[in-house]
Amino acid sequence: MPTRTKMQIGKGDGDFRPTAVPPMDPIAKAVHLRAPVTDGMKEHFAPTDVSPGLEVTRFKPIANLVRSRKFQFFLILPNQIIFWLVIFLGLAGTVVPGLNFGTAITWYVWFALVFVMMVVVGRAWCSMCPFGGFAEWIQRASFWKRTQKALGLGIKLPESLAQYGLLFSVGMFLLLTWIEEFFNIAGPGVPHETSYMVIGIVSSALLFFLVFERRTFCRYFCPLTAVIGTVGTMGSVAGFRTKDRDVCVECKTKDCMRGGENGYGCPWYTWPGSADSNLTCGLCSECYKACPSDNVGLFLQRPLTSLVAPRRRRPDVAWAVAGLLGLVLFQQINATSAYTTLDGALNKVMSFPQYPNPIDYLGIIGAITAALGGIGWLMSRAFARRDLVFTGGGRTFIDKTSKFRAYFVPMMYGLVPVTGADYFARQLPKALKHASRLVPSVAAWFGDGSTKSYLYNYRILSNPHIVLTQLVVVGLGLVGSVWATWRISGRELAPISAKPLAARFAVEAMALATGGAILFLYVIMHAAS
Amino acid sequence: MTFTLDSTMRDLHGAAPKVTILVDRCAGCQECVVRCPTAALSMDTGNWVAKADQSLCVGCRQCVRTCPFSAIEVEGAMMVGPRAETSYRHPTNLLGDAGEIREGILTLEAAVAEASRCLECPDPTCVRGCPVHNDIPGFLHALREEDLDQAQQVLRRTSVLPDICSRVCDQAVQCEGSCSWSLAGGQPVAIGALERFIADNSEIPPAERVSEAAEGLEVAVVGSGPAGIGAAWELVQAGAKVTVYEKQDQPGGLLRWGIPDFTLPSEVAMRPWDQLMEAGVELRCGEEVHPDRLSELLEHNDAVVLAQGAGVPMRPPVPGTDLDGVMDATQFLTRSYAALERHQGMDELRVAAGSKVRPPKVLVLGGGNTAMDVARSARRLGASAMCVDWMDRRFAPVRPDELTEAEAEGVVVKFSTTLAALEGEQGRVAYAKLSHTRQESAKEKPEVIEGSIETEPVDLVVMAMGYRNDPEFSPVLPGTPIRKEVKPLPDRQWTASGLLANPAPDFARHMPVGKLALGRDGALSKAALPFGDRCWAAGDALVGPSTVVEAMAQGRRAGHAIIARHPQRPARTAEPQPPSSTRRVLIAYESRSGNTKAVAGRLQEALNPISAEVTCLPLNRVGAAELAEADLLVLGTWVEGFVVARVGPAKATKAWLAQLPRMAGVEVALFCTYGVDPKGTLAAMRKPLEAKGARVVAEAAFGRRDVEITLAELLGRLVRQPGTGGVKVARRS
Structure with a gap:
């Protein structure tokens, strides 16, 4: 902070006599900014404020590392190499999926690892993502240097679209999953299909980066951003946050948002001064580099804090959780014989070539999402206080308020842990059965890999053990959901309910029922096989 | 000229503004809230995002320009009345008429009404757009309260030429171009006309002494134009003895000779000099100062301000410019000025006309403001006038109002036309060969269309293609003219104000007003830095052909720097040096882990009690403006x-x-903080500093263990006691 220890020679505002020594900065004299609002600020952020003791950047080597402009480049670089290898080997390598490095690393290792990172950290993957990373290099015309010119059109996403927040991402994820199921890409299937998928993601990322400003793609359209964002709120990394909020509020330049000497303005549209969760912190460290007051730090937090504590609740997150839960339940249901019958019958009627029929795919997901919405509506009818009136709120999707939302949104936040656990559990069989195939798939580059090798056929866990692990994972997620739901409902539903305790028990019951349904499906679907 | 009211009228009939805050993207940083002129924006403290009260919104879009995440959209009309029409005098008989054409705003009611259109923006972009940074909302506020004296006083804080600047400034690319209404696409407040109303209707205070800050200083100023006026005014008010050297026989420079009376009447142009002479400034007219006299001036003065302008005319590289009847704009304007003042004809025109019965034909080369002045003067002297400029009309660097006025007075202005050759008869110019040009964008150079030559009979040719700096001065003013460039990462507070968010609108002739303003401001801060020990430069001499207001501002800034630095000529160094307690110290540090910053903090603490002012800044925030204010x-x-x-x-x-x-x-004073061995770090810093003329007076290297001792040693060298005659150059081994 610049400090000026003595006032400059000069006279007060009201007192006129031309001073011989004019104020050297007459602009400062003419600027009369309004005082920023600080009433209620402390209370608003108190539940999510980080503790100074948990600042990782307190340690000088870490601070120096994060301050280095090459930091993110070297996070991205290894993934970049791997993903170009995936593309190349998927097209040119062996056609045996289990032996092709592209398919092996993507479906046996990467997908599971991404979920581990989400749950433990948050948007760790985003900080090293080769898709956004690659497109961002081009957008900035630089690997790590702070440049002042951007390539592309730099359009901002219009309000009419931006109001739906994460919902585009959910749509993209549903689309990608359907394509993946249709072609059986993740099975894994024919390796070149994985290559096409990766090329598709990279090129659409690039297109968005060149049309829109900053990381509009990552924030709104990336197929994974809704999953990583919502599940990541369980993570123990709070992200980059302000050390002293008063300094941020008084800051005259907001370099962390507009970009400064050493850092870009936040590509994710997040201000460390008001961040109350890790939902939209891409951990890119630009704000840390840009801050002229050294007032930003990288902080840890207790698990689930970003889920439970924020006062601001977002409807897009709630609907995203509902949709994502619908999708993962569909993926469980599709292993049942009842589903196979339904899908076959529909395909026959529609002359659709194969699983999955888009009608039953969207129908089942939509039904689950709608059912969750319906439960939220019923809760609001059953428990809301009669005198409940919503005065605030706007007209857009993101800021409308209603009784229904007042119940549905917090309720869905409570389901995040069990939904995340379900996704993770779904990835377990492939990882726990075949992760070791990574070694022969690398050996295959040198013509040495074989489907007969020991590591190709090695199983880390047997099928029953895998199912057990899945049940344990989902069980842990359920415990997390029960706890989160209890905390959230206590703070947010109790005050608006006529019978607070009954309302809290009702949403708890809903969480338990969801978890129970997931567990039941794992048992009946013989998931590991 | 009348302003078209179309867009404003449409605004009045259009829909009320609709504000949309992209709640998803709004981070609640309040950049819009603190800048909204009408307090239409506040905070939704439940979600910690901005919210808008549309009934208060006037549609100025200041919020849109300042939001760092572009999370606000404003649609609909601007809620502001039509801009006041300014009054014009249309002479029925142009011949011999030297009276002022523009009359500005005539009544107090009209002025107050126009001033009421000002939003008093909390972060007024007009102030940044004004080259001297007049407190525009401040003086308009006083005007609204009908307190013209107070308004004048607000103006006088930053300007010594309000009556002149309000007449000659190109407000459309300065204050008015930066007005919030203007940036939003509407009609700006008529700031120039209001400034003139205040200047003309209240008394301009004399240049009396107001402090003793420059007591005993003797300063020579070369040139009596706006830059010289600014410097002299500043210095004489602080008690300095000022001598101004002017090569012409009357003072005023460009104000007197460059701008005709129909734009700037001579009684207004001479007002500052009447006041300066009354205040005791010694004016030596008819004395031209060549660069080789500089050392002599420095010997007899404590400081010199070079404000001689940039008066070397540019000439077209075509055959025939050496013919009789071809002259420079300065020559023409000086003579036409005298002719109009004496109500006589102009000899050159009489000779040019010869025995022809028709009026003499004057061809003016150039389509800028000087060219218009020449052509309009020629019209007043009974000649016909044609201007040719190779730029396309859309991109021409002429003020639209001046162009309109000139054309209304019968001047023919041909754009996309350039001179190919001049041909003479008996040694006197008789024909001009003109070619057509093509230009598609403002950035590209016009291209001559081959074979498009037409011949025009002419009697007198005036070259008004611009000026450049006198190359003779380059050795004493190295690096001039300095460029008004904008760094790729502009000043952060300027960015925050939203002024730079404005692209290149057509109201400002396709020039981004924010960039222009920031470039001017950079040049202004550089005017405070001396060339050599005791020599400053200001105005066109510093930045090349520029504007009156910038020259005045730079002159004041240079004067201010002289007062603050208090230089002394060698003959007086026997006198005791001022004690270090009057010294202003700037500590600039580049810190990575915080060690250097910590040492800087310790130094600040220690130097604070024994200095006038100690400022401590990270290096990336230290620019010319900060350096100019430091003695150490x-x-x-x-x-x-x-x-x-x-x-x-x-x-x-x-x-x-x-x-x-x-x-x-x-x-x-240099210092570094090191872990193992600083090696040549200090020397590597010393060399470039000394090459730029700095005096390195102390150096210190701080290891990890000896901070206290090194600090004490360094401070010992930096503390200057009265009468010791400066500090010793010490170096740590």
Whole structure:
């Protein structure tokens, strides 16, 4: 902070006599900014404020590392190499999926690892993502240097679209999953299909980066951003946050948002001064580099804090959780014989070539999402206080308020842990059965890999053990959901309910029922096989 | 000229503004809230995002320009009345008429009504757009309260020429172009006309002495134009003895000779000089100062301000410019001025007309403001006038109002036309060969269309293609004219104000007003830095052909720097030096881990009680403006390198040193903080500083263990006692 220890020679505002020594900065004299609002600020952020003791950047080597402009480049670089290898080997390598490095690393290792990172950290993957990373290099015309010119059109996403927040991402994820199921890409299937998928993601990322400003793609359209964002709120990394909020509020330049000497303005549209969760912190460290007051730090937090504590609740997150839960339940249901019958019958009627029929795919997901919405509506009818009136709120999707939302949104936040656990559990069989195939798939580059090798056929866990692990994972997620739901409902539903305790028990019951349904499906679907 | 009211009228009938806050993207940073002129924006403290009260919104879009995440959209009309029409005098008989054409706003009611259109923006972009940074909302506020004297006083805080600037400034690319209404696409407040109303209707206070800050200083000013006026005014008010040298026989420079009476009447142009002479400024007219006289001036004065302008005319590279009947704009304007003043004809025109019965034909080469002045003067002297300029009309650097006025007075202005050759008869110019040109964008150079030559009979040719700096002065003013450039990462507070969010609108002739303003401001801060120990430059001499208001501002800034630095000529150094308690210290540090910053903080603490002012800033915030205010610069850096290999000052420090402006007369103390061995770090910093003229007075290297001792040693060298005659150059071994 610049400090000026003595006032400059000069006279007060009201007192006129031309001073011989004019104020050297007459602009400062003419600027009369309004005082920023600080009433209620402390209370608003108190539940999510980080503790100074948990600042990782307190340690000088870490601070120096994060301050280095090459930091993110070297996070991205290894993934970049791997993903170009995936593309190349998927097209040119062996056609045996289990032996092709592209398919092996993507479906046996990467997908599971991404979920581990989400749950433990948050948007760790985003900080090293080769898709956004690659497109961002081009957008900035630089690997790590702070440049002042951007390539592309730099359009901002219009309000009419931006109001739906994460919902585009959910749509993209549903689309990608359907394509993946249709072609059986993740099975894994024919390796070149994985290559096409990766090329598709990279090129659409690039297109968005060149049309829109900053990381509009990552924030709104990336197929994974809704999953990583919502599940990541369980993570123990709070992200980059302000050390002293008063300094941020008084800051005259907001370099962390507009970009400064050493850092870009936040590509994710997040201000460390008001961040109350890790939902939209891409951990890119630009704000840390840009801050002229050294007032930003990288902080840890207790698990689930970003889920439970924020006062601001977002409807897009709630609907995203509902949709994502619908999708993962569909993926469980599709292993049942009842589903196979339904899908076959529909395909026959529609002359659709194969699983999955888009009608039953969207129908089942939509039904689950709608059912969750319906439960939220019923809760609001059953428990809301009669005198409940919503005065605030706007007209857009993101800021409308209603009784229904007042119940549905917090309720869905409570389901995040069990939904995340379900996704993770779904990835377990492939990882726990075949992760070791990574070694022969690398050996295959040198013509040495074989489907007969020991590591190709090695199983880390047997099928029953895998199912057990899945049940344990989902069980842990359920415990997390029960706890989160209890905390959230206590703070947010109790005050608006006529019978607070009954309302809290009702949403708890809903969480338990969801978890129970997931567990039941794992048992009946013989998931590991 | 009348302003078209179309867009404003449409605004009045259009829909009320609709504000949309993209709640998803709004981070609640309040940049819009603190800047909204009408307090229409506040905070939704439940979600911590901005919210808008549309009934208060006037549609100025200040919020849209300042939101760092572009999270606000405003649609609909601007809620503001039509801009006041300014009054014009249309002479029925142009011949011999030297009276002022523009009359501005005529009544107090109209002025107050127009001033009421001002939003009093909390972060007024017009102030940044004004080259002297007049407190525009401040004086308009006083005007609204009908307190013209107070309004005048607000103006006088920053300007000594309000009556002149309000007449000659190109407001459309300055204050008015930066008005919030203007940036939003509407009609700006008529700031120029209101400034003139105040200046003309209240008394301009005399240039009396108001402080003793420059008592005993003797300063020579070369040139009596706006830059010289600014410097002289500043210095004489602080008690300095000022001598101004003017090569012409009357003072005023460009104000008197460059701008005809129909734009700037001579009684207004001479007003500052009447006041300055009354205040005791010694004016030596008819004395031209050549660069080789500079050392003599420096010998007899404590400081010199070079404000001689940029008066070397540019000439077209075509055959025939040496013919009789071809002259420069300055010559023409000087003579036409005298002719109009004496109500006589102009000899050159009489000769040009010869025995022809028709009026003499004057061809003016150039389509800028000087060319218009020449052509309009020629019209007033009974000639017909045609201007030719090779630029396309859309991109021409002429003020639209001046162009309109000139054409209304019968001047023929041909754009996309250039001179190919001049042909003479009996040694006197008789024909001009003109070619057509093509230009598609403002950036590209016009291209001559081959074979499009037409011949025009002419009697007199005036070259008004612009001016450049006198190359004779380059040795004493190295690096001039300085460029008004904008760094790729502009000043952060300027960015925050939203002024730079404005692209290149057509109301400002396709020029981004924010960039223009920031470029001017950079030049202004550089006017405070001396060339050599005791020589300053201001105005066109510093930045090349520019504007009256900028020259005045730079002159004042140079004068201010002289007062603050209090230089003394060698003959007086026997006198005791002022004690260090009057010294202003700037501590600039480049810190990585915080060690250098900590040492800088300790130094600030220690120097504070024994200095007038101690400022401590990270290096990337130190520019010309900060340097200009310091008598002692303490520069600290961390040491980069791998233990013993490639050891030196941090890269950022080196980069900063490489782009350093002039540092003449500044004392510098250097320090570095190191882990293992600083090696040549201090020497690597010393060299570029000394090359720019700085005096390195102390150096210190702080190891990890000896901070206290090193600090004490460094401070010992920096404390200057009265009468000791400066500090010794000491170096740490």
